[in-house]
Amino acid sequence: MPRWVVVLLVAMGALVVLVPAGGVAAYIYASGRNHEDMRFPSDDVTVAGCALDPATGRPVAELSVTSRAAREGAYTVTVEFQDEREKAVDRGVGTVEGLAVGATGRTEAVGARAYAGGVPRCVVHDAEFRSVEPVATAGP
Template sequence: MPRWAVVTLVVAGALVVLVPIGIFVGFVHVYGKNHENMRFPSEDVTVARCGVDPETRRPVAELSITSRAARGGTFTVSVGFLDGQGAVADQGTGAALEVAPGATGTTVVTGARAFGGGEPRCVVEEAVFASTGPSATATP
């Protein structure tokens, strides 16, 4: 086999292996850069108190929301009220309106029906942030 044919096969084989690896490395790099400052609204929500309303016997969660968003906005939070076995006994949704960047908002979420026996455990199931203001870092 001529020398040029061997060189061509070696170069073609190297390209077949190295090009997909290069594409994968490039994808990982770009993916990391695009998501390096990504935040999840649920990370801004804390259950401040979880219990049962003494009058209605419905489960109640008091939420504290400290916004780490770059813009002001509204947080809509769904809470699950778990029974002693860890099953969802009830659910509720609350909203904290116009929470400024770095500020803390509160909301109270109440279940729809009376909670039977014991104290509930409150779990943030979902938090959604909807921007309602300009970015704190925006320039005119």
């Protein structure tokens, strides 16, 4: 077999292996760059307190929400109440309406039933942000 055919076959084999690998590497790099400044509404929420309501025995989470969104909006936060083994035993929802950019609001999330297992753990399970300002549109 001529030497140039061997070189051509080796070069083609290298392309078959390197092009897909290079494509995957480029995709991973671009994907990371596109999402490096991504934020999630749950990043804006802090559990400020977790206790039992003395009257009802239901778990109560005190939540602090500091908006880092680009527009004014409302946060809906779902809190999971867990036992000492970190097993979910209940959930509650708290809402902060009309929170301006950079402002801090407070709310409570209360469980649906009394908790008899000591002191619960309060963990942010989910947070949603809904803008109350329309997205700017281009002029005529």
